Every structure is written in C-alpha cells, then in structure tokens.
Amino acid sequence: METVYFAGGCLWGVQAFIKTLPGVQFTEAGRANGASDTTDGDYDGYAECVKTGFDPAVVTIRELMGYFFEIIDPYSLNKQGQDVGEKYRTGVYSEKEEHLKEAKTYLRSRSDDEQIVVEVLPLTNYVRSAEEHQDRLARYPNDYCHLPEELLNKYR
Secondary structure (H helix, E strand, O other), X not given: OEEEEEEEOOHHHHHHHHOOOOXXXXXXXXXXXXXXXXXXXXXXXXXXXXXXXEOOOOOOHHHHHHHHHHHOOOOOOOEEOOEEOHHHXXXXXXXXXXXXXXXXXXXXXXXXXXXXXXXXXXXXOEEEOOHHHOOHHHHOOOXXXXXXXXHHOOOO
C-alpha cells in the first residue's frame, strides 16, 4: 500500500468521494503542509486534505489524478465551490518523489491556455483532523458539501 494526500476544498466531500474509488484502502481527514503540529486554532498555512492509502496494483497516481479532477476546479486559486481561503486550495502531496512526478505529468497533460493552480509538493507536515471531521458525510449525510450528490455516489 502507498499513501498520497489530496486537497480539494472542504475535506468532508473530498473524503466521501475518494473512499469510493477503486484501489483505495483507507482515507483520513487532515491538514497538509502547515507550520504547526496541532489542529487547534488557526490553519497556520495548512490545506485541508485527505490522506489516501491505495493499492498501486489496482489504481495508479495518474488514475487517482483523473478521479481528483472530477471534483475540483483546477483553475480556481484558494476556492472550491463556496469554500474560500488558502486552507481550501487544491494540491497533491506525497513523501514519494515518484508520486509527485506522476502528478506533475498528469497536470502537464491537462494544461491548456488557462493556468492550473493545483499544488504538487512534497509532504512536509501532516496533522490528522479531529474525530468530528472523520467520515463526516457518512455520519451526517445532509451536512454541507460543495460536491454534487451524483459525484459522491458515482463510484459506489
């Protein structure tokens, strides 16, 4: 199993979507690449993200990127749906250089005249979100989500 971290706006919907994908073994709501080691208080540079454990024999980073692009606007800086702010930026983070190279190759294949603003960076820090954020939409299906219902159920 390998691990990659996806930031795509509010993590509740991102986690609900990613956990339905083929080859995904687990997900965890968290924060990536911030300056502190706690989720108390300000986001301190963090992006809301979903830690994603996957089986590379079943799904590749390129395929995961394709799924990820179904739920994000890759041209929107620090905004997804109604969620606005640096903590809602889009990004792909990993401790494996191979993952980052594959993600960057995918972004180049999708580029056009508009500037894609998805970060692809080494994971420098990760903090697990509080229990109330883990699988939130499974526990509260009518809670806020910036993703349409049909996307959340597309791969179920």
